Amino acid sequence: MVTRYEEDFKKSIVEMVKAGRRTNELAKEYGPSADSIRNWVKKYAPVNVNGELVSADELKKLRKELAILKEENEILKRASVLLAKH
Numbered sequence: 001m002v003t004r005y006e007e008d009f010k011k012s013i014v015e016m017v018k019a020g021r022r023t024n025e026l027a028k029e030y031g032p033s034a035d036s037i038r039n040w041v042k043k044y045a046p047v048n049v050n051g052e053l054v055s056a057d058e059l060k061k062l063r064k065e066l067a068i069l070k071e072e073n074e075i076l077k078r079a080s081v082l083l084a085k086h
Contacts, residue, residue, distance in 0.1 A: 003031070010040045013026055013030060013032070013037055013040060014037075014040050014044045017037065017041050023037040043055065043057045044056070044057060
């Protein structure tokens, strides 16, 4: 059975790692595996994007949103060409 943890829980564990706690200790104390905790640390670590710090998770969401918007923009361009012909 896969255990799902709340985002707030994950972020609090990440904060503990940042404060110096070891992933193995936290895994024994709170339940998730040390590998999961390390993945959470990577997920919530800030990344410098054009001088702005964003989390890797937020960057992934923004890239997905950008891809959707580009696709929608392309559809609108094609529609405007078709409508201009009529």
